[in-house]
Amino acid sequence: MSETAALQGFLDTLSSRLSVVESKLGVETPAGATTTTTPAGPSEDAKSVKAFDAYCRDCLDPFVAACAALEAPEATTCGEIVTKGWMAMRSFLAMASACKKPAAMPQGVMEFVKPCQEAMQAGAANVQRGDWEFHEKTISEGLQCLSWLLVSPAPVDFIENFIGAQDFWANKIRVKHKTADKALKEKQVKFCDTFKKLMLELMPYVKEHHATGVAYNPKGVDVASFSGAATPAAPTAKGTPKPAAATSSSQGGGLGDLKAALSGGSVTSGLKKVTKDMQTWRAEYKAEGSKVVKAAPKSSKPAAAQKVTKGPPALEFQRRGMKWLVENQTKDEGVITVEMDPKDGVKHTVYICTCYEATIDIKGKCKGVAIDGCVKCNVLFDSAISSMEVVNSKSMKCQARGTVPSVAIDKTDGILTYLSRETLDITSFVTSKSSDMQISFPNDAGDMVEAPIPEQFVHKAKLVGDKAVVSSDVSDLYSH
Known part of the structure; x- marks a missing residue:
């Protein structure tokens, strides 16, 4: 840490202690100034x-x-x-x-x-x-x-x-x-x-x-x-310094003696009053030559609300079609849990649509899972009898804790699919018009390994007799 940073750290600590003293003496903080801690x-x-x-x-x-x-x-x-x-x-x-x-x-x-x-x-x-x-x-x-x-x-x-x-x-x-x-x-x-x-x-x-x-x-x-707690300084390339231990008033010199001195009421008598806007060493002020300039206040203009769903959140079972509808959910709703009936759940499909940054957990075996128009969502399910389908979505993460025979991905940009060891040998993937696809599954040691689904191919055309034939091979990009 440089001498300047060390001095600023000492002054910030001193500022915190002075704030306590000032509050007891009735000293007000000037308008526009903010405390550093x-x-x-x-x-x-x-x-x-x-x-x-x-x-x-x-x-x-x-x-x-x-x-x-x-x-x-x-x-x-x-x-x-x-x-x-x-x-x-x-x-x-x-x-x-x-x-x-x-x-x-x-x-x-x-x-x-x-x-x-x-x-x-x-x-x-x-x-x-x-x-x-x-x-x-x-x-x-x-x-x-x-x-x-x-x-x-x-x-x-x-x-x-x-x-x-x-x-x-x-x-x-x-x-x-x-x-x-x-x-x-x-x-x-x-x-x-x-x-x-x-x-x-x-x-x-x-x-x-x-x-x-x-x-x-x-x-x-x-x-x-809750009044909050002091947050340590953000780390820099040289590392975050450990928080300094509080100095006891019984210690000789340093902040201990300063604190003891400030605790006496008579020591401030006869002194010229110095307001905070005169104290240019404080972190909330910047010096430009001999002129004191307050740090520019943060803009109070509220950020524009982002519209991420198309309506109110819904979680309901529709007997017509035998499906669960999970719609317009966000992370503000917490983890959305869908419980499958042990007997009839295998007849039900879970349809998840237009959700944003939501986490949906499907408990029990279902017929299938369909995901449409979702962004940055996490979907977990036990087992699906038919398939899991993902379409028109972005930045998705899906996990099969049990088995799923087929995974279909269409018009999706960014998807990570976690498979259990149990389903690894039986699951097949069908993809189209999609990118940034990856599969993660456990190896023999139980550690998770990842493999990308190719989205780039090398095609060659040739004649076989009188018939035009095109052969396709995975790009060398996926050979690593």
Whole structure:
């Protein structure tokens, strides 16, 4: 850490302590100025929050450093977006460790969910055609795992769904730089490896502290009255410094003596009053020569609401056609569970349409699953007798926990299908007019492996007798 950054860190800590003193003395904050820190709540001492900080030091810092090592603004932006997402996750966990679980979910915690949503949206908006497209898509896919904060009872399984998705694009980075010079190749591979580790190590953390969903504090305060907790500085290429321990007033010198001195009421008598707008060292002000300029306030203009569904959400069984209709669902509705009747469920089809970022879990065996016009949804089912069909969709993730004989994919851009070992030998895929398709399944050791479905072919035409014949082979792109 540079001397300037160290000095700013000291001044920020001093600012926090001065705020306490000023509140007791009745000093008001000037209009337009904002404090640099918020008072630490009880969540700061929570075991789960401390464990998350340790996890970030071990996994998030190396990834940010790997982004910086690539020496490109696109890579740096990737690191910044991921940092934003993980810090938003920390804020949510800090809130949960200090608060009781709201009766209305997820509406009761949306204030803390929104920063995670903004990070995911920033990751998707950052994807551009060019040399860094694969890096940006890797990050965009991985960021979707932040939704685990609202998943119950199996958040670990939910996170695992996105590891294969990001690995698909990360593998393209590895292949692309396979023949690059050694130094560049190592930097690119480190980008992929550190991001994958960041996601992989999130699973044991969640399994230990939030096995069945985010653990709230049953003796905590209401979410509405939660004052927040101080968030550690975002990691840089040199790593995140560990939070400094509070200095006791019994210690000699430093902030301990300062705190003891400030606690005396008479020490401020006779001093000239200096308002906050005169204190140019504060983080919320910038100095331009001798002129004090306040930092520009953030725009208060609300973001335009995005229309993602075509009507109100619906979940109903239609006896005519013998099908379950799951329509216009979003992540705001939580996990949508469809329970199949043990006797009649095999006669029913589950039709999922125009859903956005929703998670649908189908329990029990059904006749078939049809997905139409959905975006960024997760669909899980036990077994289907006939098939699973996906059409006119984007960025889908589907998982068969049991068996499914056939998977049909049509006009779909981006789909990851998870198969169980049980169904691997019997499942066939029929695809048309689709791209970015991948299959994930367990190997003999039980580890998940991925394989892309070819979307590029080499065709050759020739005459066989008097008949025109076209032969097709998979492109060399899929030979790696």
